[in-house]
Amino acid sequence: xxEVRLHGRGGQGAVTSAELIxxxxxxxxxxxxxxxxxxxxxxxxxxxxxxRVSEEPIRTREKIYFPDVVxxxxxxxxxxxxxxxxxxxxxxxxxxxNKDEKELRKMLGGWQGKLAVVDATxxxxxxxxxxxxxxxxxxxxxxxxxxxxxxxxxxxxxxRFGRLAxxxxxxxxxxxxxxxxxx
Amino acid sequence: xxxxxxxxxxxxxxxxxxxxKVDVIAAxxxxxxxxxxxxxxxxxxxGELDAExxxxxxxxxxxxxxxxxxxxxxxxFTSTSSQGLALMHEILxxxxxxxxxxxxxxxxxxxSAPISIWNDHGDIMAQRDVGWIQxxxxxxxxxxxxxxxxxxxxxxxxxxxxxxxxxxxxxxxxMIEPIELPxxxxxxxxxxxxxxxxxLDPRKPISMGPVGIPxxxxxxxKAQDEAFKNAYKVIVKAWDExxxxxxxxxxxxxxxxxxxxxxxxxxxxxxAETAMTAVDKMREAGKKVGLVRxxxxxxxxxxxxxxxxxxxxxxxxxxxxxxxxATGGPVAVEVRSALYQVPGRPRIANFIAGLGGRDVTVEDxxxxxxxxxxYMKKKPKEPYEMIGVKE
Numbered sequence: 360x361x362e363v364r365l366h367g368r369g370g371q372g373a374v375t376s377a378e379l380i381x382x383x384x385x386x387x388x389x390x391x392x393x394x395x396x397x398x399x400x401x402x403x404x405x406x407x408x409x410x411r412v413s414e415e416p417i418r419t420r421e422k423i424y425f426p427d428v429v430x431x432x433x434x435x436x437x438x439x440x441x442x443x444x445x446x447x448x449x450x451x452x453x454x455x456x457n458k459d460e461k462e463l464r465k466m467l468g469g470w471q472g473k474l475a476v477v478d479a480t481x482x483x484x485x486x487x488x489x490x491x492x493x494x495x496x497x498x499x500x501x502x503x504x505x506x507x508x509x510x511x512x513x514x515x516x517x518x519r520f521g522r523l524a525x526x527x528x529x530x531x532x533x534x535x536x537x538x539x540x541x542x
Numbered sequence: 543x544x545x546x547x548x549x550x551x552x553x554x555x556x557x558x559x560x561x562x563k564v565d566v567i568a569a570x571x572x573x574x575x576x577x578x579x580x581x582x583x584x585x586x587x588x589g590e591l592d593a594e595x596x597x598x599x600x601x602x603x604x605x606x607x608x609x610x611x612x613x614x615x616x617x618x619f620t621s622t623s624s625q626g627l628a629l630m631h632e633i634l635x636x637x638x639x640x641x642x643x644x645x646x647x648x649x650x651x652x653x654s655a656p657i658s659i660w661n662d663h664g665d666i667m668a669q670r671d672v673g674w675i676q677x678x679x680x681x682x683x684x685x686x687x688x689x690x691x692x693x694x695x696x697x698x699x700x701x702x703x704x705x706x707x708x709x710x711x712x713x714x715x716x717m718i719e720p721i722e723l724p725x726x727x728x729x730x731x732x733x734x735x736x737x738x739x740x741x742l743d744p745r746k747p748i749s750m751g752p753v754g755i756p757x758x759x760x761x762x763x764k765a766q767d768e769a770f771k772n773a774y775k776v777i778v779k780a781w782d783e784x785x786x787x788x789x790x791x792x793x794x795x796x797x798x799x800x801x802x803x804x805x806x807x808x809x810x811x812x813x814a815e816t817a818m819t820a821v822d823k824m825r826e827a828g829k830k831v832g833l834v835r836x837x838x839x840x841x842x843x844x845x846x847x848x849x850x851x852x853x854x855x856x857x858x859x860x861x862x863x864x865x866x867x868a869t870g871g872p873v874a875v876e877v878r879s880a881l882y883q884v885p886g887r888p889r890i891a892n893f894i895a896g897l898g899g900r901d902v903t904v905e906d907x908x909x910x911x912x913x914x915x916x917y918m919k920k921k922p923k924e925p926y927e928m929i930g931v932k933e
Contacts, residue, residue, distance in 0.1 A: 378550075378718050385548035385720045393718040397660060397899065418815045420713050422901045 360413040361506060362423045366442050367432035370402045372493030376432070377408035379497060379519060383511040384412045392417055405440050412506060430500055431455060432492045434480060437466045448472060453499050455479035455492050460541050475503035477538040486530040494520075494527035498534030509535070544724040544788075551682035551714045554721045555621075555647055556581035558689040560591045561729040562645075565616035568596040568607035574623040574659065576649045576715050582619075601626040605633045608644045612637075613750055615741035617693065618644050623711055624651035624658075627665045631672070637704040638673035639766055640750050643696030643738075644704040646674075647689065650811070650862075651711035652898040660899020661711040663811065663862035667872040673766065675705040675773060676840040678810040680796075682721045684837075685709040687790060690724075690732055694780045697736045701773045708839075710812040712899065724788055732787050774841050794843035795850045796835040799825055803832030805914045806851055806888070809860045810836045810873065813902050817860075820907035831911050836873070844880055851881070854888040858914040860902075861894050861926070870926045891917045892926035900930055 363380065367373030374395045381393035389412055396407040409423045425445045430453045431437060443452060451473040456463055457480075464470055477499045479492035486495070494516060501507055512531070517524040549557070556578050559567075567586070569579040585591040594616075598604045601622050612618040622630065627648055637644055650666050652658035666676070675695060679685035685707065692705035709715060740748055754762050774794075781792040796814075799821050800806060807817050814835040824831040834850050834857075836843075851857055861871020868875060874892035881887040891914045896902040906929055 381718045382548040385546070390720060391548065391718070394712075394716055397712040397716065417719075418819050419904065420710075420812050420816045421903050 360411055360415070360417065361428065361504070362426045363410040363412070363428045363430060363500075364423055364426040365408040365410070365430045365432065366436050366440060367406055367408070367493065368436070369404050369406050371432050372491055373406055373408045373432055375519070376430070376493040376497055376500075377410045379494075379512065379515045380410045380412070380500065380507065382515040382518070383507050386514065387508055387511045389414060390417050405436060426450060428453065428500070428504055430496055432479070432496050437463070441468070443467055443470050446472070451475065451503060453477075453496065453503050455496055455499075457481065460539075474541045475499060475538055476541075477534045479534060482530050482533045482537065486533065487526050495530040495534045498531035499538050501531070502535045502538050503540055544722045544728065546720055546722050548718055549682070549721050550577060550716060550718050551685055551709065551721070552577035552649070552716070553581050554682055554686050554723065555689055555709070556585065557723055558686045559619050560585050561724070561726055562619075562690060562693045562733055563617065564591075564593050564619045566594045566596065566608070566611040566618045567620065568598055568604045568611065568618070569620050570599070570601045570604045570622065570626060571597050574626045574651060576621060576623060576711075578621040578647055578649070578715075601629040602633060605630040605637075605644075605646075608646075609633065609637055609640070609642050612642045612644050613640070613742045615736065615738050615743075617697070617736045619646070620644065621647040621649070623649045624653055624665045627669060628653060631669065634669055634672040634674065636751065638770070639762070641702040641769075642704060643702050643736075645689070645692045645696055645707070646704070647685075647707045647709065649711040649715040650708050656898075658898040659711075661713050662897045662899070663708075663872075664864070664897070666706070666708055667863040667865070669706070670840070670872060673703070673770065674840065675701075675703050675777065677705070677707050677838055678836065679707065679709045679714065680812055680814050680835065680837075682714060682717060682719045683790070684792070685714060686721055686723065687784065687788065687792065690729060691780055691784055691792070694733050694783075695773070695777050697738070698776050698780070699739060701769075701776050702738070703770060703773055708811065713812045728787050732783065770841055774843065777838060792837060793846065794836075794838035795846040796837060797850050798833040798835070800832035800834065800850065800854075802830055803853075804830040804855045804918075805858060805911050806832045806834050806854045806856075807858050807860060807907060807911060808834045808836070808851075808873065808877065810839065811862065813860070813862070813896060816902060816904055817907045820904045820911070823904060824908060824911055829911065829915075842876060842880065847877065847880060848884055851888055856914045856918050857888045857890050858910050859890055859892045860910065861892060862896050864894055864897065874926060889918070891922055893929045894926055895929040897928075902930070906930060
């Protein structure tokens with residue numbers, strides 16, 4: 360079972376991203392749970408969302424304390440939220456940033472584990488005309504984890520966004536291409 | 543056969559209600575409401591569901607409108623939570639006494655104060671004695687399946703009682719997970735049209751809800767109580783029928799790894815899944831721990847329950863609600879009373895856990911089982927204790 364924690368700011372679509380990962384996984388025949396961090400939602404405030412993906416039926420309703428993957432939608436979050444909290448030693452951090460590896464590792468409190476970075480804000484601005492990075496970061500998630508089939512994620516985008524899906528699919532495809540993965 | 547989809551449980555429940563072809567939905571649309579009635583309002587507005595959707599000014603009005611509606615022979619649904627359910631309290635007693643088979647889904651959440659929007663069973667335990675049939679779902683699939691079952695049972699002429707389907711707020715109501723939605727033909731096969739024997743009709747006037755003077759009140763209550771107890775058979779039969787059509791089997795009480803169990807965890811609702819994982823872990827470590835889950839809470843399935851815990855030395859009852867000053871949480875009080883006359887009954891340790899959205903982890907369940915083992919040798923000092931309290 361893979362447990363994922365998403366960090367975003369209220370309104371950036373972290374919850375939607377979690378949902379889309381779960382939808383794609385389930386449509387692919389896997390089992391999944393997606394849930395928000397239950398609480399009052401405030402636009403712009405740091406928020407979290409969670410996903411579990413498994414080959415077997417999932418038999419827990421616990422919160423996720425020790426994620427395998429952390430996906431961060433907003434470039435300003437790693438300096439104000441401890442995004443690696445509880446992350447497993449062999450876990451993976453996926454960031455939206457235009458900074459270099461060294462600077463990012465420093466920002467993450469010296470995180471030595473797996474790291475993947477894409478400038479999702481730039482891609483989103485160019486492809487969608489908005490700094491909403493959630494679908495771009497799904498491309499980063501897809502590439503960095505290898506957990507999902509792109510086809511199912513695209514179908515989930517189509518179902519969710521209708522005619523806006525094309526642009527989002529393009530943003531996702533660019534993230535798949537432009538992502539940098541450091542071991 | 544049905545379709546496996548990824549849906550938020552609330553949305554799936556609304557889809558199930560749609561498949562039940564309800565005629566009327568009356569609901570208070572804002573906090574503490576869920577996506578269940580929000581999605582139903584969309585389905586009605588866009589013409590996918592041919593029903594009357596009544597938006598009212600309070601939950602008290604919502605349930606009142608439901609009673610009036612079902613009295614005319616219309617299949618009727620509502621949903622609420624927490625403080626909203628509390629506001630319905632006065633009217634809830636009237637539905638079973640008038641034999642009005644409304645179906646309501648309650649997303650179980652804590653009651654104020656402190657203000658909480660999170661999950662526990664405080665809201666529904668305050669409605670224990672209203673006389674509705676009550677079931678508790680463990681996961682999204684079961685929540686959906688219990689909706690079909692609720693309408694089928696409620697409207698059965700041998701029953702004619704309202705039904706509450708309980709699902710854990712947030713833990714289930716806001717969870718996206720795989721759910722198999724059956725085909726419409728299957729639902730139609732399972733759920734016949736609602737044809738009450740008596741209904742409000744201006745062409746054939748009758749009175750409902752007259753005064754019960756002391757000479758008849760007791761008899762009216764006796765009749766209600768007998769009918770309620772008799773509903774048990776129909777409830778179980780409706781699950782048998784469900785299995786034939788949909789392939790999933792439900793019983794009033796579920797057990798997990800109970801063969802040779804010395805200690806049994808007892809719980810209602812979605813945390814039973816976490817408890818199962820804890821049981822697996824403890825079994826691997828050689829501890830004889832099992833799990834009992836109550837699906838049918840009212841009418842309480844006494845015989846099934848006694849059978850399920852036979853041979854157990856210690857029952858660790860996990861309550862999701864507090865009954866201040868009582869001799870235990872509501873579930874513990876119930877089962878202690880149920881077992882009192884049973885020879886060789888297990889002893890009981892009672893834990894209050896998961897109040898107001900507090901997470902209950904696998905480790906918490908292990909701790910409770912360990913305590914139960916300890917209490918086998920040494921009697922607990924208090925009749926119940928709270929788990930996970932920060933010092």
